[in-house]
Amino acid sequence: MTGANGAVSQPGFLSYPANPIATYNGVPGAGGTYTAVTPLWGSIPPANNAYYQAMNKALGATLKMSPADGNTYDQAVTAMIAGGKLPDWVQLPSWWNATFKTAELVGTQLADLTPYLGGDNIKQYPNLAAIPSNVWKVGSYNGKIYGLPSFFSGQAFSGTIYYRGDVFDSKGIKPSDITSIDALLALGKELTDAKGGVWAFEILWTYLTQPFGIPDKFSADGSGKLTHKYDLPQFTDALNWAYNLAKSGYVNPDAMASNDNKAKDRFWAGKSLVTGDGTGAWNGSDADSGIAANPGYRREAFVPFAADGKSTPTISLEGATSEISYLNAKLSADQIKECLRIADYLAAPYGSAEYTLINYGISGTDYTMGSGGPQYTDQGKKESQPQTYPFLCTSAQVVSNPGHDQVTKDICAWSAQAVKYAYKPVFFEVNLTVPSQLATADGAQPVEDTIKDVIRGRKKVSDFTDAVKGWKARGGNDVIKWYQDYADKNGTGQ
């Protein structure tokens, strides 16, 4: 489905080829050995396992994979950067660009790939050539290509508000009735049963940006003048609503105590019925966890709606991807070419034999081919299901959840609706890094801390306004001016 402003919903697949075809001729590697560090939100596979060995054999090179815990990945990588000891191939998600100071690393510690991929050179790597040019932009700085993208799609939304579809059905609530933020709050009374340990909401703040139309950082008016999100009236409206929500008693008290890492558990257990989460939360393994708690479990998402119920809803497009991997500048030209061939192999399309090996592992040992597609065995769940190689490079994201056809259908239905409301925010696909002197002010930690207090009902919205005034006086105005200067010179990228 093609939507507004270039948003394209991901293709969904309900079946998987029974005999995946090999698409890559020969072996990409030339016997080289490389170290690779990638993040992993899950349990780390054992070292030197059968899946790694099979992958190395297929690649014709030895990739020493060292997946690191995603929750502390930024600290682990920052230590490597400070010591100048980045591995040969490292994944640097773009949401940590400020922490890693990626703009300073490119060209110094990270290799420039333009001589190898620019112009006609890319034809040597057919799978990489299939990646659209707007995706390459995310890993490009100053017109040069540095990064290899993973998990890209045309419908990059950060997340949305989910609800328990099965519970709504049993209570006779029609999600299409929820077309305004007041309707959402009214659900609270119907869904909450404090004595029974069921509450309507988790803390919804992060994903309220969609109904209230709050941008990532800035919004621009017709003349190119930027307004920081803290100054926007809808931001204060959203804070007011979140404050009222916190005081309403419809929010799960454990959520109020910020057990955010348990938010998914509460949703699966049915202790919270409406939650906000990233788009990565909606997939087959989520369905597995939910069904383990409740056989009728079904995650669904609200179609984007506007807070006042009257205006056209909008949903912000993120960059085509946020997972970019980079090669170490210390590698020689031949080594870089070998790694690019390996990346080409890793970017094999969905359903091919290479894709099956990379994502599912060895047939029989790590997965068995079922009627709906590959099903992981217990060994596969430990070795090949945790995503390691995909963080180095992949082909386009598709929606595919073998064994959970309903999930795939639900996701595709939602995406088809959501892309209609997509818009490109300010500085869309522009790789901007604030100079380090302004980085602390850019982060606005004191304001963010005050916001945390407001959405939990500890402080009033007037405290937030005071915090913003204080922030502006201590560097906030400089930050806004820097962005405005940039926009005046280079436009807003919309």
Place this chain on the structure above:
Amino acid sequence: MRARHNRSMDIGRVSGPALVVEAPAIRRVPPPPGTVTRRKQSWRTRLRRDKSLLIMTMPAVILVLVFSYLPMFGVATAFQYYDPVKGFFHSQWLGLENFRHLFADPLFWQALENTLAISAVQLILFFPIPIALAILLNSILSRRLRSAIQSIVYLPHFFSWVLVISIFQQVLGGGGLVNTFLRRHDMSTWNIMTDPHTFKLLVTAQAVWKEAGWSIIIFLAALAAIDTALYEAAAADGAGRWRRMWHITLPGLRGVIILLLVLRLGSALTVGFEQMFIQRDAVGHDAADVLDTYSYFYGIKTGDYSFGAAAGLFKSVVSLVLLYGANKVAHLFGQDGLYRKS
């Protein structure tokens, strides 16, 4: 000053061979009986004498040198604008700018106030508890029962703070055991885990639950060193239980209590990091920020390493002054304190 040097109170002092020096030609007034005079031996003799002891301390000394003294060069980052890409030698020099910035930040003073307040609460409420527990435990006659209780009580010391706070959350939290019970019986809930006003007491309660058992070990050892004959003599003289405790037990523990007090005052500004970090969102940063979390959230996390280093340096300097001062006060009371130059 020499006269106060009561030999019988020296604990663990290595005494070398006593040399009474008498120069043959000059008649000296002999020193009063009972004191020991020593001539300062040449350092070579002392080295030979203590060689094996020095070698035994070598590993620990090297560890401290490499992991504590060497990294001290990093203190320079507090006076620079440290950029990890540029390294120590090429980062911009800022002098005292970071400290000026630090002292102008109201959140810093809030964090300092929280740190001192939590420290004071813990001193009053936490510090006496291991002493009381140790005295109680010591009075149990059955050895097996005593070991069993001791093992159970010091087990939480080995739990991580994440586990302890999760347990507290499960029992006392909004959706936890106590509150579910209250809700079921139509009573109002007790939101102790999210109340910023009682946070200092909550933190102390958690620390007591976790650490009190471990702290009794030192006191039990000190109690064991008290001569039981003293108790018997006092009982024979008609002293009741409380008088015996006041006149024998507590003075016997005095040395250890003051040592631990000095150490605690020296680390008054270190009230914990993990505990506050985990609960910061639950009670809000106004109540939960201490110097260490301030240094993390407003320094390291935003990439402003120098600012975090400046906050840390301030804390270290103040702690050093406190430690030195507390040690001096201990000397005034006639105790050895943390260290004493002999």
